[in-house]
Amino acid sequence: MTSPRQIITAGILAAACVGNAAAGEAQIAVAANFTAPMKAIIELFEADTGHTVRASYGSTGKLYAQIKNGAPFEALLAADQRRPELLEEEGVAVDGSRFTYAIGSLVLWSADADKVQDGPALLESGDFNKLSIANPKLAPYGEASLETLEALDLKAAIEPKLVMGENIAQTYQFVDTGNADIGFVALSQVMEGGAITRGSGCIVPAGLHEPIRQDAVILARGEDDTAVAALFEYLRGEKARGVIRGFGYLAE
Amino acid sequence: MPFLSATDLEAIALTLRLAAVTTLILYVVGTPIAWWLSRTRSRWKGPVGAVVALPLVLPPSVLGFYLLVTMGPNGPVGWLTQTLGIGLLPFTFWGLVVGSVFYSLPFMVQPVQNAFEAIGERPLEAAATLRASPLDRFFTVALPLALPGFVTAGILSFAHTVGEFGVVLMIGGNIPGETRVASVQIYDYVEALEYADAHRLSAVLLVFSFLVLLMLYAWRPDRGTR
Structure with a gap:
């Protein structure tokens, strides 16, 4: 029962x-x-x-x-x-x-609203103090950044100006605080509602690096x-x- | 294969150089602060002592963040260094030195201050009655009597700078031979899943740290008997 x-x-x-x-x-x-x-x-x-x-x-x-x-x-x-x-x-x-x-998409970005107009031309001119990238050994965004520089045939020229963040967040922080003039960051970090809202940036064409x-x-x-x-x-x-x-x- | 790779040795050499330069600068900067703190009756003693001790409790991420912002082009220190034609400090060896001096300051000031306080007034008053000038009293009486404190402070500052990680990670930029110190190198190995390399370099740091502390504790007993 x-x-x-x-x-x-x-x-x-x-x-x-x-x-x-x-x-x-x-x-x-x-x-x-x-x-x-x-x-x-x-x-x-x-x-x-x-x-x-x-x-x-x-x-x-x-x-x-x-x-x-x-x-x-x-x-x-x-x-x-x-x-x-x-x-x-x-x-x-x-x-x-x-x-x-x-x-993910990569963007060449600066906290300065006028700095990045023509991405490849800017990289070629060398008119920047540092280029911030994520550590290529650790972060896929860093690997893609290096591939992009290689595709543009600028790796050797820019190497002395590279600084590396341990991840993409720190890479962004180096540029955002102005310590590095420009950097390859994730588009997701600077985009809101479908547009780049701060500084200036130039989206890296997907063909320049592995997806x-x-x-x-x-x-x-x-x-x-x-x-x-x-x-x-x-x-x-x-x-x-x-x-x-x-x-x-x-x-x- | 050698036990440590060339990049590991480079990272270790850089770490030792950073620790040595930092310790030397701390002797110059920290000694007057310690002397003042041990002798003053000013109402500023409390606030100054608290500021010196801040790195003991502040997370390195806070210190690193402030350093990155103040030494950057929009910060006061960055403005000053640029005006002086030095350029910006982040991502340079000397930027790390500045960070390390702040980070290890209490490890220099506190042992030296304690040593100065332990001397008391009498030896200095005795020297004064023998017409020793204040400077003379400091260098021939206070300094030799406080020597054990100086040794302790030096070892602690050096070891603490070797063990630095967070501040370097925040302002270093991971540049080989310039800002990639041993602790950051280990972090990279772990992140890249290269655990065998991480183990080797970690073992070196572990043994080093143990030996340094052993030296310190071996030194301490005879200070008590003086």
Whole structure:
């Protein structure tokens, strides 16, 4: 026989379970260059689904090292393809969950509103104190910057004027504070609502460097988490892609 | 393969040079501050002491951020260096020196100040009765008596500058041979997933730091017996 008390207990348990399924929490790691769009997407996502997201922002290399050493992340939105691929190979990521959520654009930018008119001509003239780029060894945006200089045949000439940020955020900071006259930064850092709102910039044609494909992957800890699955589905949706494009990324 | 690569050795040499130059400058800058703090009855003693101690509690990111902004072309220090024809300090070795002097200031001033305070008034008064001038008293009485404090301060300032990371990362720009010190090099290795290289250089710094502290603690006991 089932006592009323047992029924109530079962009811409470069921409600708790349903509650969990309806509104879970996703704990994710996000590449620093995607901070601003991710915050906007999370806000929309939480309002639309009732799930919550706890995001940690950092450089992809650091996040990778943390994940390998037991950080409690359920998904990674990386700045490149290499690290998500590695995690996949190492069995830390869920097979088949990897996809390109954004393709980054590079912009030659100055905090001075008149400085960057004709990008290639400015680089050739050498009329700047420093060119700030992200460290090519660590950041895909840095690698693309170097490829661009090579494509323009200016790498050797400009090398003595290079300063390197450890990630794209710091690269931007060097230019923004005026310590470096110009720099290759992510378009997403200087674009708002589809236009460059501060300083002056010139978007680097995509043909000058390999595409900066940013991949996302679900990690083993997030395999059965409905909130993580919902977030990945949301990232592929039109609403999130609209936000991503608004920040100057391409979204497939 | 040699234990350390050429770029590692370059980073270590740069680190040692930065620490040595910083420590020398700190001796010149820190000693008068420590002397004043140990002798003054001014109401400014508290505020000045607090400012000197700030780097102990401020995150290096705050210090690095302020340095980047003030030494930049729109900051007062940047304006001054440009007017003087020196150019801008960020991304240069001397920019790192300026940052390190601020960052390690308490490690110089506090041990020296303590040593000066421990001398007390009597030896100096005795010297004064023997008609030693104030300058004479300082160099022939105070300095020799405070020598252990100076040694401690030098070792601490040097070691603390070797261990610097956040400030350098914020104002250095990672230029090989100019601003890429050992700690930044290790950070790059870790970020690039080159863990074997990171381990090698980290081990060198670990052993170095231990030896420095060992020297310091080996030195300390006989100071107590004086």
